[in-house]
Amino acid sequence: MKSGTRPSLVRRFWPLVALCLVVTAIVALGSLGNDELQVTITEMMIRLVVVVGIYLFIGNSGILSFGHIGFMCIGAYAAAWATVDPTWKQMMLTGLPDFLQNNQYGFLPAVAGGGLLAAFVALLLGSAIMRLSGIAGSIATFAFLAIVQSVYSNWESVTAATSSIIGVPTVVGPWVAWLFAIGALVLAYVFQISRFGLMLRASRDDEVAAKSSAVGIVKVRLIAFVVSAFIVGVAGALYAHFLGILTADTFYLSLTFVTLAMLVVGGVGSLTGAVTGVIVVTVVVEVLRHMEAGVAVGATNLHLPQGSQEIGLGIIMALVMIFRPSGLARGREVPWPFTPAARRAKVPAV
Amino acid sequence: MIGLLQNLVDAANLGSLYALAALGVGLLFGILRLVNFAHGDFISIGAYALIVPSFEVTAQLFIGEWNWALMIPTVTLIVVIVALISDALVFQPLRRASAPTLMIASFAVSYVIQNGILMIYGARPKAANLWSGLDTPILLGELRVPLLQIITIGVTLALMVALTLFLKQTRYGVMMRAAAEDFRMAQYLGVNGNFVIGLAFAISGILATAVSLLYLSQTGTLAPTMGVPLALFAFVATVIGGMGSLLGAVVGGFLVGFIVIMLQAYLPEDLRPFRDAFAFTFVILILLVRPSGIVPTRAFIERV
Incomplete structure (x- = not known):
């Protein structure tokens, strides 16, 4: 923050408001389109929740995590355990504890459960x-992803292993996903401007200086890690109720890559970057996907090969x-639009 | 007793593959601070280069059918060229980037190569028969050891000796060690940075080719993601051994091979599917107890 007067409340929250407006506008426009567009928009909102969750940790702490999709997996399965029809669970998932095996819970408790289980594992x-920084920390998160993958794709009596969980109610549409996206944005922004967020960013920029200013680095990192795992776990629960069917390999390297690509393209340093990345990458992937499917030119169907x-x-x-x-957003938040042009150059990036 | 010996031979065999892969990863890390995810895909390329491009399920050998004296250099050349191209296109422009950035970039390279293979050869795994004559077991007392395992261990030892001689005895080897010690200082003293890094990529390509040929002849299957588990275990090996130390990479590789085979052999039946989970848990433990690995190097100690 700049020195001098404290900015007004509206101005402090302006980037959040702007991002929420953009996201709302996208969903509103999308809801006018056909079914295919609705599906795309829903998936985009779920990915927004994932990427915002990952951003909350990576962006503020500066530690690259490859493990967050593992939390998504944990959240997705936990929610599915709650909402799938008990008769199917009693047949296929015999290793589940009784309260899950014999009961069926609603969507919201399931989502909360998914987020909480992910947060607990993160804790x-x-x-x-x-306490590991840099490469050691990143490799540890990668090892975590591999552990989750190995456990969930082999634990027959609890995750149905390779024969996937089916019959998860598909209740997540564009507006449900939108609601969670807004929630994730608010949580991430409030965390970022809270004292924990500031301390964590200080430790990211200069670990030694932050330490000597009495920042308990491990503690603030842990708080961010748990909150971000909660958001990603919730996203996993949403994803389960969007797909309707779960296999563990959905949550492995490909999804890790796509979500990290979104974060990097937009810029790891700001919430605006995370949102920009999701939007831009989704648009690019959709365009390429349509080109893979083919464009009719006269009598011939031109298309890009599979994998493009x-x-x-x-x-x-x-x-x-x-x-x-530093990504498309260059590590900055949406600027306050009412600053006189002459002064704008002096406003420092957050 | 004989069962234990058999397991030890298996462990040495698997450990050899991991050690070779880990050497390739460790070499680049030492000089460039690059954790190269794409190393596994260099291995896949070495295997796919042997067959005729098609979507068929049974792979038709092409280069793989040639006499080995011609086939091995050709495949090696292909992998080395891919490694050098990825350096020139992606890593060279990112020379000043931070280690996490490089890591993500190599993740992108890996993703592109995997999907490139998928585009040309299809997604389904293929069966391929490379050097099938080498399966014949050799009897050492009561021990039955497939010839292929002996070759694998032998080739690994030979490559390690060759690499050591290269690094210790030749001019270029000395340059590479200097660059690994202190890259900027080596540059001030007249070492050409890009040349040394290119050399490191080339050598890591050669090591990857050795792994792909040995691995393919043992498993007989090709898949676009076949290199991924090998690369993952190679990271594990370099971390356990100590990032940036080549000796550490080799020690780590054999140790991981040993752990995996022993878990496979002695874990209770119902826990066996979770073998990899145990192996990776072990990695996290090592990172916590001894973050700089078994053979620590100066490179990895984060300075204050």
């Missing part, structure tokens, strides 16, 4: 690994990293 894992979508995304990500390393 356990985080209390161990949050992924390759295109990889190339775009590499280009952004090379030519705009």
Whole structure:
């Protein structure tokens, strides 16, 4: 924050308000379109929740995490355990505890349960690994992802292993997902401007200086890790109730890549970057997907070969990293639009 | 007793593959601070280069059918070229980037290569028969050891000796070690940075090719993501051994091979599917207890 007078409440929350408006506008416009567009918009909102959740940790702490999709997996399965029809669970998921096996819960408790279980796992894992910085920390999160993958794709009596969980009620549409997206944005922004957020950002920028200013680095990192795992776990629960069917390999390297690509393309340093990344990458992937499906030109159907979508995304990500390393948003939030042009240059980036 | 010996031979065999892969990863990390996710995909490329591009389920060998004296250099050349191209296109422009940025960039390279393979060869795993004559078991007393395992261990040892000689005895090897010690200082003293890094990519390509040929002839299957588990275990090995230390990478590779085989052999039946989970838990434990690994190097100690 700049020195001098404290900015007014409206101005402090302006970036959040602006981002919420943009997201709302996208969903409102999308809800006018056809079914296919609705599905795209829903998925985009769910990914927004994931990416905002990941951003809350990576963006503020500066530690790269490859493990968050593991939390998404945990959240998704936990929610599915709650909402799937008990007769199916008694047949297939014999290892579930009684309260899950014999009962069926509503959507909201299931989502909350998914988020909480992910947060709890994050608390356990985080209390161990949050003192690792840099590459050691990143590799530890990667190991976590591999552990989750190994457990969930092999634990026959609880996750149905390779024969997937079916019959999760598909109750998540664009507006439900939108609601959670707004919630995630608010949570992430409030965290970011809270004292924990500021302390964590200080430790990201200069670990030694932050330590000597009495910032308990491990503690603030752990708080961010748990909150971000909660958001990502909730997103997993949403995803389960969007897909209707769950297999563990949905939550592995591909999804890790796509979500990290979104964060990097938009810029890891700001919430605006996270949102920008989700929007831009979704648009690019959709365009490529349509081109893969083919465009009719006269009598012939021109189309890109299978896999162009992924390759295109990889190339775009590499280009952004090379030519705009701090991402499209350059680590800044949406600027206050009413600053006189002459003064604008002096307003520092948060 | 004989069962234990058999397991130890299996462990040495698997450990050899992991050690070779870990050397490739460790070499680049030492010089560039790059944790190269794409190393696994270099391995996949080495395997796919052997067959005729098609979507068929049974792979038709092409280069793989040639006499080995011609086939091995050709495949190696292909993998080395891919490694050098990825350096030139992606990593060279990112020379000043931070370690996490490089890590994400290599993740992107890996993703592009995997989907490139998928685009040309299809997504389904393929069966391929490379050097099937080498399966014949050799009897050492009561121990039955497939010839292929002996070759794997032998090739690994030979490559390690060759790499050591190269690094210790030749001019370029000395340059590479200097660059790994202190990259900027080495540059001031007249080492060409890009050349040394290119050399490191080339050598890591050679090591990846060795892994792909040995691995393919043992498993007989090709899949676009076949290199991923190998690369994951290679990271594990480099972390356990000590990031940036080549000796550590080798020690770590054999240790991981040993752990995996022993877990496979002695875990109770119902826990066996979770073998990898145990192996990766072990990694996190090592990171916590000894973050700089078994053979610590100066490179990885984060300075205050």
